[in-house]
Amino acid sequence: MSSKKYVISFPHIGNYYVPVYNLLSKLIDxxxxxxxxxxxxxxxxxxxxxxFSPEYICVPFKYNMGNFIESLNKGANVLIQAGGGCRYGYYAEIQEQILRDMGYDFKYITLLDPEGVNIKKVYGRFKKINEKLKFKDFALHFIFAIKAINILDKFETYIRENIVFEKNKGELEKIHKNFLEELKYINSYKELYEFKNKYFNLAKNAVKNDKSDVIKIGIVGELYTSMEPFSSMFLEKELSQMGCFVKRYTTVTYLLFEKGRAQKGHLKNAKDYVCHSLGADGLESVSHTLELVNNGYDGIIHIKPFGCTPEINAMPILQKISREKNIPIIYFTFDSQTSEAGIKTRLEAFLDMMVMRKEKIKKNRREVYG
Ligand code: SF4
Incomplete structure (x- = not known):
């Protein structure tokens, strides 16, 4: 057991634990x-x-519960839950109740209320575990954390889209690992910008200039499965290792700052297929699929956790797009029982099909244009 009065923990999603750690280390006493x-x-x-979760609840709820129980068993007594839209908005209350019924004693801090983020309310919740925390400092650290998240998102997007072009296998992964380690302890904007330049330069130098002919795949679908690699069985990594360029839209920066104002654009873009929101990321899945088709992607992967209604709504529309635009789309649903071997086999078959399709298109073009 820890000698500290409070042991604070939170659920995982991708590598966001790094800026969260950085933020918390400034907020706590x-x-x-x-x-x-x-x-x-x-x-x-x-x-x-x-x-310890209701059987038919969304899979991300179960992952969060697993993270909380593992941390509580290691002595955590303050839990942070981000909350969010869709059914995520009700996760916090249900999780808190289940964990209390299991006999755990803890403080529970939620960041998002059903009506959105109320910074003063969140400050009040942190103040309960650190009486010395001033509102001004709290707000400034929060803004800094958002900047750090933005840099993390940009860097990871660069890695995702360039790992297939790296000069020496494994180099970008090493750079990425060091990036995460260093980001935890950055304290000022000056350090943050120097850090950003350093790592972008390192990453750019590790990538070939020639970015020729590779299979281009876009990933669309539910946010948690998109951002937490364990929950999608490291799908992006698998694709990169198979030699594919991978594009994915969803990041925390996108969700916090771009998603809201992009809605009108998505409705306009997808107007031939949908005329209203499908809930959560369903409309985005349709709109981004159309964007990927227009940008010449070879194939699209739609991912969702088991039971995710907004993405189930999007699927028949994506099937229609696939038929009408002649674009291969494969659908993966993940739950606690999904077999890694099954995913890999379907992925390999999908990739073989795309390679054959690309060859056929090239051959047809040669026959027409010589
Ligand atoms: S988007 Fe899907 S997985 Fe996420 S809360 Fe909504 S239904 Fe559940």
Whole structure:
């Protein structure tokens, strides 16, 4: 057990634990509070989370529960839940109730209320574990964290879209690992911008100039499955290792700052297929699919957790787009029982089909244009 009064923890989603750690280390009183980064995602996380979650609840709920239970068992007594839209908006209350019924004693801090983020309310919740925290400092650290998240998103997008072109296999992964380690401890904007330039230069130098002919795949679908690699069985990594260029839209920066104002544009873009929102990311899945088709992508992968209604709504529309625009789309649903071997086999078959299709298109073009 920790000697600190408070041990604070939170659920995983991708590598966002790094800017969260950076933020929390500035918000807590280090004499009384310790940060516990949740255990790395594992089979145990989803098994234990599923065991104590309602059977038909969304899979991200179960992952969050797994993270919380693992952290509580290691001594955490303050839990942070981000909350969010769709059914995510009700996760916090249900999770809190289940964990209390299980006998855990803890403080629970939610960042988003059903009506959105109320910075003063969130400040009040942190103040309960750090009496010395001033509102001005809290707000400034929050703004800094948003900038750090933005840099993380830009850097990871660069890595995702360039790893297939790296000069030496494994180099970008090493740079990425060091980037994450260093980001945890950045304290000022000056350090942050120097850090950003340093890592972008390192990454750019590790990539070939020749970015020729590769299979281009776009990933659309539900946000948690898109951003938490364990929950999609490391789909993006798998695709890169198979030699594909991978594009994905969803990041925290997108969700916080771009999604809202992009809605009108998505409705306009997808007007031949949908005339209203489908809930959560459903409309985006349709609109982004059309964008990928227009940008010459070879194939699209639609991903969702089991039982995700907005994405189930989007699927028949995507099937129609696939038929009408002659674009291959494959659908993956992930839950605690999904077999990695099954995903890999379908992925390989999908890729073979795209390679053959690309060759056929090239051959037809040669026959027409010589
Ligand atoms: S988007 Fe899907 S997985 Fe996420 S809360 Fe809504 S229904 Fe659940």
């Amino acid at each position: 280090k004499d009384t509070t310790k940060i516990l980064v949740p255990d790395k995602m594992s089979k145990n996380t989803i098994d234990i989370g599923s065991k």
